[in-house]
Amino acid sequence: MSNINQSETRTSSSERAVIEVRNLVKHFSLNDSFLDNFLGNDEYVEAVSDVSFSIAEGETLALVGESGSGKSTVANLVTGLYAPTSGQVLFEDKPIESVKARPADILSEIGMVFQDPKASLDPRLTIRRSIAEPLHSQEWNKQRREERVDELLDLVNLSDTHADRYPHELSGGQAQRVAIARAVALDPRVLVLDEPVSALDASVQAKILNLLMKLQEEMGLTYLFIAHDLNVIEHIADRVAVMYLGNLMEIAPAEQLFEQPTHPYTYTLLSAIPSLETGTTDGRIILEGDVPSPVHPPSGCVFHTRCPVAEDECGTTVPNFEQVDNAQSKCLFAQKFAEEYSDR
């Protein structure tokens, strides 16, 4: 057991980090009017609070947590859509701003897939034109673009007959395949997947997850996979990062996290997953109280107001990350908690 600094929640030095997030902070101001500025009102939402992690080449890091925990904000910071309030995102050791300075570069390095595939496709464009759109950034002639669209349709297991349809003529699963084809059109290194299967039926979810795993293997892709549902990521994630109220609470290899969570918040998320045998969530821990406001987060550990095992110290002391086996856990009692949990 050891206490470690938050900035050390990274891949081991032998693995090459494709994405590295260092002490990332993002505030959204709530008082932007002239009067607010004049009166010095500077209230803000602390959407992401000192988050650090890295993702190794070919790895899938899942980012999980309840609604409002800051997952999408992290995704938008990693793709350079948002500028951080402080901290840094590095893509292959280069600050993301320098990659973003040339829009074609960022598109070809980091692709993005969203929750609602139909909303991410232009309803006026045929599937062929939608998939071809990012290819216009390349100096390719029409024939080369057409060939690439055919390759991409094949890659995501859609037949040519889909090429001339419009988004409204596709099922949710087919539309997500098209969105994935677009995202990988320029052969990126990284895909940021923001709840890519949340809007789909369970049977379709499994097919899209299988497709993502196949593409990762064939194209050597690195994934940042965002989900609120731990069920979805159990088989796809190599490591899991758990967020609560803008903070990273635990980061661990997926197998260890599902077997022996080291943070009480992870435990409560796991206890919400229905048992495979009974289909019920018997023994589930229901968190008391509402999620606190990200404008005035609790002192000490941000989870202490809802934590089922909090002690007095948790309300006053901000935990550092503690190493428990291969997990890093932002809990003052991580070791004790993990031992007690494994006895259950």
Ligand SMILES: Nc1ncnc2c1ncn2[C@@H]1O[C@H](COP(=O)(O)OP(=O)(O)OP(=O)(O)O)[C@@H](O)[C@H]1O
């Ligand atoms: N543009 C914005 N302006 C103000 N507040 C924002 C903005 N975007 C996000 N927030 C706030 O930041 C916090 C984190 O939001 P975020 O969308 O990143 O969480 P999330 O975990 O992705 O949730 P969800 O799964 O519901 O999308 C929330 O309190 C949210 O209300």
